[in-house]
Amino acid sequence: DTGVSQDPRHKITKRGQNVTFRCDPISEHNRLYWYRQTLGQGPEFLTYFQNEAQLEKSRLLSDRFSAERPKGSFSTLEIQRTEQGDSAMYLCASSFAGGGNTEAFFGQGTRLTVV
Amino acid sequence: AQKVTQAQTEISVVEKEDVTLDCVYETRDTTYYLFWYKQPPSGELVFLIRRNSFDEQNEISGRYSWNFQKSTSSFNFTITASQVVDSAVYFCALTPYGQNFVFGPGTRLSVLP
Numbered sequence: 001d002t003g004v005s006q007d008p009r010h011k012i013t014k015r016g017q018n019v020t021f022r023c024d025p026i027s028e029h030n031r032l033y034w035y036r037q038t039l040g041q042g043p044e045f046l047t048y049f050q051n052e053a054q055l056e057k058s059r060l061l062s063d064r065f066s067a068e069r070p071k072g073s074f075s076t077l078e079i080q081r082t083e084q085g086d087s088a089m090y091l092c093a094s095s096f097a098g099g100g101n102t103e104a105f106f107g108q109g110t111r112l113t114v115v
Numbered sequence: 116a117q118k119v120t121q122a123q124t125e126i127s128v129v130e131k132e133d134v135t136l137d138c139v140y141e142t143r144d145t146t147y148y149l150f151w152y153k154q155p156p157s158g159e160l161v162f163l164i165r166r167n168s169f170d171e172q173n174e175i176s177g178r179y180s181w182n183f184q185k186s187t188s189s190f191n192f193t194i195t196a197s198q199v200v201d202s203a204v205y206f207c208a209l210t211p212y213g214q215n216f217v218f219g220p221g222t223r224l225s226v227l228p
Binding site: 033035040042043045048055056058091093097103104105106107108109 | 119148150157158159160161162165206212214215217218219220221
């Protein structure tokens with residue numbers, strides 16, 4: 001296992017279309033996070049899962065955004081009816097909760113451009 | 116509410132100079148974790164260091180060192196003898212036990228040859 005993997009790396013879509021991103025975490029990690037990062041800003045928290053349970057969602061996450069982690073392994077983030085303001089880098093991270101280790105390891109991100 | 120402030124937006128140094136990146140945080144939690152991440156031009160966030168709120172012992176790791184002071188809510192990061200490869204955006208982050216990570220706005224470090 002070489003780390004957190006995200007697919008696709010880049011996505012260009014027309015406004016109003018739906019998009020789905022996939023994240024494969026480090027295999028032994030039970031927590032999975034989604035963040036959004038815009039140019040010149042730090043990552044903003046969107047949501048996180050512990051195993052298959054979605055434990056927290058940011059108020060930034062509108063009803064157009066939905067995330068799943070059906071079997072506690074990979075996760076998907078779907079954005080419906082995309083808007084230009086959704087253009088950003090979407091980052092996935094994973095961590096192992098337990099034993100005092102809390103650091104999250106990030107994937108390379110999916111860059112979304114809405115035209 | 117939790118907040119991380121990195122007052123330095125951009126720093127430029129000449130190679131081999133020492134540089135310190137500042138981080139000030141706010142939290143009401145008594146147990147929390149602080150981190151530094153590096154984001155090079157390739158874009159991937161790279162974990163550098165974690166510090167627990169109950170461990171104020173400072174640490175040196177190669178050219179990197181960290182200064183954690185609960186009394187001033189600061190967690191500063193120093194690179195000694197900087198190198199061009201250190202050029203990146205550095206983020207300080209805070210979490211109450213691995214839940215929502217709150218990141219600062221980042222400090223862009225440019226190390227000039």
